[in-house]
Amino acid sequence: MTDLIQSLVDGVALGSLYALAALGIGLVFGVMRLINFAYGEVITAAAYTLLLTKDLNVGLRILLAVAVAVALSLVMEFVFRPLRVATPATMLITTFAVSFLLQNVAVLWFGTQGESIGFLSDLNRAFEIGGIRIRWITLVSILVGGAFLAAIAYLLDRTDIGLQMRAAASDFTTARLLGVRATRVIIFAFILSGVLAAVVAMMLAVQRPLATPTFGFFVVIPALVGVVVGGLDRLLSATIGGFVIGFATVMLSDLLPSQSRVFLNSVLFGLVIVVLLVKPNGLFLRGAATAERL
Amino acid sequence: MGEAVLQVGELDVWFGPLQAVRKLSFALQPGEVVGLVGPNGAGKSTTLLTIMGMNQPTSGSVRLGDRELVGLSPETIAQLGIALVPEGRRIYAEFTVAENLRLGTFGRRQADGLEADLAWVNSLFPIVDEFRDRPAGQLSGGQQQQLAIARALIARPQILLLDEPSLGLAPTIVDGLFDALAEIRKRGVTILMVEQRAQLTAEFADRSLVMRGGEIVLTLAGDEPLDPAQIASAYFGA
Amino acid sequence: MAARRAWELIGPVLLVAAVGFVGSLTSGSMEFQFRSVLVIATIVVALHVFVGNSGVISFGHVSFVVLGAIAAGVATTPAEIKARSLSELFPFLLDLQLSNIESLVLAAVLGGVFAFLVGVPIMRLSGLQAGIATFAVIIITNNVFRNWDRIGPAARALGPIPETTGFLQATIGLVLVIVVAYGYQRTRMARMLRAAREDPAAAQSSGVNIYRQRLLAFTLSGAMAGLSGGLLAHLLGSVTTEVVFLDLTFITLAMLVVGGIGSLWGAVVGALSIAGLNAFLAEAEREVGVFGFDIDLPSGTRLVVLGIIMAAVLLFRPSGLTGGRELSWPFARRGRVAPGG
Ligand SMILES: Nc1ncnc2c1ncn2[C@@H]1O[C@H](COP(=O)(O)OP(=O)(O)OP(=O)(O)O)[C@@H](O)[C@H]1O
Ligand SMILES: [Mg+2]
Numbered sequence: 001m002t003d004l005i006q007s008l009v010d011g012v013a014l015g016s017l018y019a020l021a022a023l024g025i026g027l028v029f030g031v032m033r034l035i036n037f038a039y040g041e042v043i044t045a046a047a048y049t050l051l052l053t054k055d056l057n058v059g060l061r062i063l064l065a066v067a068v069a070v071a072l073s074l075v076m077e078f079v080f081r082p083l084r085v086a087t088p089a090t091m092l093i094t095t096f097a098v099s100f101l102l103q104n105v106a107v108l109w110f111g112t113q114g115e116s117i118g119f120l121s122d123l124n125r126a127f128e129i130g131g132i133r134i135r136w137i138t139l140v141s142i143l144v145g146g147a148f149l150a151a152i153a154y155l156l157d158r159t160d161i162g163l164q165m166r167a168a169a170s171d172f173t174t175a176r177l178l179g180v181r182a183t184r185v186i187i188f189a190f191i192l193s194g195v196l197a198a199v200v201a202m203m204l205a206v207q208r209p210l211a212t213p214t215f216g217f218f219v220v221i222p223a224l225v226g227v228v229v230g231g232l233d234r235l236l237s238a239t240i241g242g243f244v245i246g247f248a249t250v251m252l253s254d255l256l257p258s259q260s261r262v263f264l265n266s267v268l269f270g271l272v273i274v275v276l277l278v279k280p281n282g283l284f285l286r287g288a289a290t291a292e293r294l
Numbered sequence: 295m296g297e298a299v300l301q302v303g304e305l306d307v308w309f310g311p312l313q314a315v316r317k318l319s320f321a322l323q324p325g326e327v328v329g330l331v332g333p334n335g336a337g338k339s340t341t342l343l344t345i346m347g348m349n350q351p352t353s354g355s356v357r358l359g360d361r362e363l364v365g366l367s368p369e370t371i372a373q374l375g376i377a378l379v380p381e382g383r384r385i386y387a388e389f390t391v392a393e394n395l396r397l398g399t400f401g402r403r404q405a406d407g408l409e410a411d412l413a414w415v416n417s418l419f420p421i422v423d424e425f426r427d428r429p430a431g432q433l434s435g436g437q438q439q440q441l442a443i444a445r446a447l448i449a450r451p452q453i454l455l456l457d458e459p460s461l462g463l464a465p466t467i468v469d470g471l472f473d474a475l476a477e478i479r480k481r482g483v484t485i486l487m488v489e490q491r492a493q494l495t496a497e498f499a500d501r502s503l504v505m506r507g508g509e510i511v512l513t514l515a516g517d518e519p520l521d522p523a524q525i526a527s528a529y530f531g532a
Numbered sequence: 533m534a535a536r537r538a539w540e541l542i543g544p545v546l547l548v549a550a551v552g553f554v555g556s557l558t559s560g561s562m563e564f565q566f567r568s569v570l571v572i573a574t575i576v577v578a579l580h581v582f583v584g585n586s587g588v589i590s591f592g593h594v595s596f597v598v599l600g601a602i603a604a605g606v607a608t609t610p611a612e613i614k615a616r617s618l619s620e621l622f623p624f625l626l627d628l629q630l631s632n633i634e635s636l637v638l639a640a641v642l643g644g645v646f647a648f649l650v651g652v653p654i655m656r657l658s659g660l661q662a663g664i665a666t667f668a669v670i671i672i673t674n675n676v677f678r679n680w681d682r683i684g685p686a687a688r689a690l691g692p693i694p695e696t697t698g699f700l701q702a703t704i705g706l707v708l709v710i711v712v713a714y715g716y717q718r719t720r721m722a723r724m725l726r727a728a729r730e731d732p733a734a735a736q737s738s739g740v741n742i743y744r745q746r747l748l749a750f751t752l753s754g755a756m757a758g759l760s761g762g763l764l765a766h767l768l769g770s771v772t773t774e775v776v777f778l779d780l781t782f783i784t785l786a787m788l789v790v791g792g793i794g795s796l797w798g799a800v801v802g803a804l805s806i807a808g809l810n811a812f813l814a815e816a817e818r819e820v821g822v823f824g825f826d827i828d829l830p831s832g833t834r835l836v837v838l839g840i841i842m843a844a845v846l847l848f849r850p851s852g853l854t855g856g857r858e859l860s861w862p863f864a865r866r867g868r869v870a871p872g873g
Contacts, residue, residue: 105839179400
């Protein structure tokens, strides 16, 4: 029983992390119909920033990590402008090419070995409550994840720019006809997604403190899968999709017998295929939203 | 003739190998109501969308006062004072009525006077206020059309473009719609309206342009008695 | 007219033959680079048969490549070495000994069968959903191969595999897939599939069974990918699952897009130019004179330069180098230009 609760808690923690990444991907997809593979490298850039600022105080490191992630995100927005009129296939492969490029820049710069980031590692200590050991970072992940999800939900629901983003995501053409500035909305989406990338990088850096060129890539891949499985066409479903992938990863790895744990990815992605076949438009999407065609 | 508010000159629009609008020229005088009628595929919607900057013409000009609009983005054009009520209304079905209306405010040129405009729009279309917290998708077709027009008006446009506002509405509802348009006209808003109902439109408008094959083939003055045979031949090119 | 048609086949074949010929005059590591270019191009043409005709992006084709590579490798690695270093293999795999050509046929057959089995469920999906599903396939394939030591090398390297992919085989292999791709493209079935790519609703209503056509293209393309995996194994002399995984997936897709999705010519041009550039840069990193230039790049620059070039082509020429059109007959007047969209 305590084992199960332990798994649940860990699952929620990883789930909220992936949910943030999924939201970062979903925000940009919403306004631009662009799946940004290179989002992982924004996370990686924030992680390397934490590494390079090891000697500074924590507040400054956080600030710089956010600044770098947002800046890189804005550069991407600018670079991807020609893609606004490209076919989805070209979009997808181009962002992958950029991801590939940035990973190799990181290899050239830092090597593939990986260096210890050393960021708030005290949070890895655990406290015990009712026989369950909970690491502080687990709690922090859940709280920070929840707080950011709530903040962005508020922003989308209550502010002008939020309304514009939702309108752009739902019907961009009409939004523009009404005077919603396309470029401004897209820039704003990239800024938000940059902030989320930095948050994800920080949460991760505590738990997996090795900065490598693929640091973010391997978060974004499952998050992306979650986004599609959950349903791309709505931010909420995409975010829940991200959460579910994270949660399922933890649950499966705890439930599988230890000798078959190495096949976790097979089981997980096998389920992904099943879900796609059963509900191609997304697990958490009601109604007949049209699927993107490549 | 006085100074035109909108001047379309020699407009050509192509979609790949297909020319949708050819050498189209017309002008709108301040406060004028002009109908644009014609058979399916005549190029009416294309004309409106090109004015709004959604399509790029291969040649020709669209001038708002002395400002050239060709090449500007739709959002810029919207903020310069032209509002389009698009074909099929394009309401955000999953947003509330109030949110749909709020979206209209992003096209406003000035911030002040919003309260008064809101009051006017609410008096024109009471349902917009009455059902403000409902998802717009739950409104009836006629109510959605009212919302679409309200959303355009809240931007306080100088020129209102309407694309088939009466499409799919019951006759009594259409009457109400034209009453509202008459109110809007009283405010001095210049209106260019695309309609399938040629008869009704020609009677309501100061002037109507009959379009076919991307060109204006006939101009009807509102005060002349209509000759149905003439309209039919303009429509079908007999 | 016939000459013009045939040119769509002859052009790419001549180009490949020329590359093969020039390569055969080189030696040492340069010679190896040329052979790799040909094998990579084989993978890209295989990928094109599905992606180019269906318009659906597949992230899963490297699954068939890795299956082909491991199958060909297991079938030709000397039995006594297998018994020593891969003793956990199923007994029939330990005993399996095939000739070079037989191993290539096996690779192709397995690639096709695997693609068919995977395609039966997945080809029902379209667009991004199909993309993610095929991505799931490569993840699962890699995961299984990496951890199941009864069917392959798992986390170790498989080999030594006889290095039989010389110029002759590499060139013939590539020409073979080009000919098959061209032949397939000319069939009624491929035309239906391309019609469905342009306008799925119209194609469906005119009676095209999109699912069946996609499945056919996927299977054929999987068999070709399997074959290229076999060639790859015999090129490298040893295979690990990591070599044939995500990097290869995306590089080959990028080559396809850089060349121009939708045409055989685009696939060949994209593959040869990017793989050629890659080879050139790899040589430059080794501080040797290349084509008379003495370039010395710090190692790791290669992939960065490659990334920049791929991204630049995609951003500034999104329809690819060839615009996705077949090679047109160079001696005739320019044909009607397709209307832009
Ligand atoms: N985005 C587009 N791409 C290609 N062709 C288009 C596009 N928009 C319109 N067309 C074509 O241009 C022509 C004019 O279309 P338009 O929509 O302007 O006609 P319309 O007069 O508004 O007709 P309706 O009364 O049916 O609304 C038609 O032949 C149409 O098929
Ligand atoms: Mg129309």
